[in-house]
Amino acid sequence: MMRARCLLARIALIFLALSEVEGQLSSTLYDTTCPNLSSTVQAAVNSAVATEARMGASLVRLHFHDCFVNGCDGSILLDDSTNITGEKTAGPNNNSVRGYDVIDTIKSQVEGICSGVVSCADIVALAARDSVVALGGPSWTVLFGRRDSLTANQTGANSDLPPPTSSLSNLISRFSAKGLSTQDMIALSGAHTIGQARCTSFRTHIYNETNINSTYATSVQANCPFSGGDDNLSPLDVQTPTTFDIDYYTNLINQQGLLHSDQELFNNGSADSQVTTYANDQTTFFSDFAAAMVNMGNISPLTGTSGEIRTNCRVPN
Numbered sequence: 001m002m003r004a005r006c007l008l009a010r011i012a013l014i015f016l017a018l019s020e021v022e023g024q025l026s027s028t029l030y031d032t033t034c035p036n037l038s039s040t041v042q043a044a045v046n047s048a049v050a051t052e053a054r055m056g057a058s059l060v061r062l063h064f065h066d067c068f069v070n071g072c073d074g075s076i077l078l079d080d081s082t083n084i085t086g087e088k089t090a091g092p093n094n095n096s097v098r099g100y101d102v103i104d105t106i107k108s109q110v111e112g113i114c115s116g117v118v119s120c121a122d123i124v125a126l127a128a129r130d131s132v133v134a135l136g137g138p139s140w141t142v143l144f145g146r147r148d149s150l151t152a153n154q155t156g157a158n159s160d161l162p163p164p165t166s167s168l169s170n171l172i173s174r175f176s177a178k179g180l181s182t183q184d185m186i187a188l189s190g191a192h193t194i195g196q197a198r199c200t201s202f203r204t205h206i207y208n209e210t211n212i213n214s215t216y217a218t219s220v221q222a223n224c225p226f227s228g229g230d231d232n233l234s235p236l237d238v239q240t241p242t243t244f245d246i247d248y249y250t251n252l253i254n255q256q257g258l259l260h261s262d263q264e265l266f267n268n269g270s271a272d273s274q275v276t277t278y279a280n281d282q283t284t285f286f287s288d289f290a291a292a293m294v295n296m297g298n299i300s301p302l303t304g305t306s307g308e309i310r311t312n313c314r315v316p317n
């Protein structure tokens, strides 16, 4: 009897611990309150990606840059105002992060089918998943229940988002600071199989570093002069910039990483073996990436009575 009670108490504790780990998010939160949420967001993302394939990449990055600053709370979406110094003009975001208008469009469609129910932060998480799927990548179950912040944190955006000059140990510690493992970091970096970067983000790597294929460096230099042209774009994956695949990792093995930070993942260091695994096994990469996106989406959500469901993603209610 005593033993049975002990066991029951233990099981109850384990369930409590599990719900803590899940951060109170739930895949079924909107099942009855907004049953058409998924189809609405998916159609809007597919339409945006059909208009411009790169938008899929931009929406994935938007979720990353939201989650790394005060958690996944839609804080990146807030415009500057008298009361708010927004994250949009922080160094890593200014003239770089895009997709705000697509989120506005989706939000207004979602408000149209179920007003005041779905947070902007959840819409960003869902749009990121649908973007990956639209470009040929894996799918996963998105958890819901992140409420929207009342404010933004520009200082946090400047300090917590990893710059493209990061070393491997820097990347590991910045992800670790958000509760993400090195394995998650290496899998999530595979998002650089889609999208574009500006010359200013990789100039030093293509001109001044030796761990880069010289033919590749020369071809990228053609559109990224030694001085000027800071905003000129190059694909992060030179092979298939609008397809979500393993080419990011094969590029690293061929010393064709665009950013210094990319090539750090295959530079005779501790990340090499995981990069090699992914370059040889899309199934493993896809399932690790999906799991890591769920982990990233769980970073410090506002739940319960914290935060709010914004009406307009750009301003607190």
Ligand code: HEM
Residues within 6 Å of the ligand: 054, 056, 057, 058, 059, 060, 061, 064, 095, 096, 097, 098, 162, 163, 164, 165, 166, 171, 185, 188, 189, 191, 192, 194, 195, 196, 197, 198, 199, 201, 236, 259, 261
């Ligand atoms: C590991 C550390 C990371 C660093 C240092 C990094 C850095 C960068 C930089 C510098 C750019 C180009 C920005 C520009 O020049 O305008 C970029 C683009 C991008 N990043 Fe990352 N990133 C990292 C991780 C991630 C993660 C975790 C994701 C998503 C899961 C992600 C998704 C993207 C995407 C999709 C783009 C292209 C966006 C577009 O074309 O609009 N990155 N990243």
Ligand SMILES: *[C@@H]1O[C@H](CO)[C@@H](O)[C@H](O)[C@H]1NC(C)=O
Residues within 6 Å of the ligand: 035, 036, 113
């Ligand atoms: C959901 O969408 C379907 C078809 O797109 C529509 O028939 C249905 O009425 C919608 N349900 C709600 C609750 O909006």
Ligand SMILES: *[C@@H]1O[C@H](CO)[C@@H](O)[C@H](O)[C@H]1NC(C)=O
Residues within 6 Å of the ligand: 081, 082, 083
């Ligand atoms: C700024 O905050 C004050 C005090 O909370 C509030 O009255 C005002 O409406 C806010 N202004 C904006 C633009 O949000």
Ligand SMILES: *[C@@H]1O[C@H](CO)[C@@H](O)[C@H](O)[C@H]1NC(C)=O
Residues within 6 Å of the ligand: 089, 090, 094, 095
């Ligand atoms: C953001 O970019 C704009 C346009 O290039 C520039 O004028 C502004 O100074 C930048 N903002 C910050 C905070 O650096």
Ligand SMILES: *[C@@H]1O[C@H](CO)[C@@H](O)[C@H](O)[C@H]1NC(C)=O
Residues within 6 Å of the ligand: 070, 153, 155, 156, 157, 159, 160
């Ligand atoms: C902003 O982000 C920094 C770095 O993560 C953090 O230390 C600080 O507490 C945050 N500020 C607010 C007001 O959330």
Ligand SMILES: *[C@@H]1O[C@H](CO)[C@@H](O)[C@H](O)[C@H]1NC(C)=O
Residues within 6 Å of the ligand: 203, 204, 207, 208, 226
């Ligand atoms: C490359 O290195 C040289 C010598 O240190 C420096 O003067 C130059 O500014 C660097 N160029 C770039 C693009 O990093």
Ligand SMILES: *[C@@H]1O[C@H](CO)[C@@H](O)[C@H](O)[C@H]1NC(C)=O
Residues within 6 Å of the ligand: 213, 214, 215, 216
């Ligand atoms: C660099 O890449 C080119 C073209 O992909 C390849 O032919 C060449 O062998 C590579 N060079 C080195 C040194 O690996």
Ligand SMILES: *[C@@H]1O[C@H](CO)[C@@H](O)[C@H](O)[C@H]1NC(C)=O
Residues within 6 Å of the ligand: 211, 266, 267, 268
């Ligand atoms: C890795 O080590 C090998 C053998 O020592 C060396 O030939 C190669 O240049 C190194 N590669 C990098 C990226 O440092």
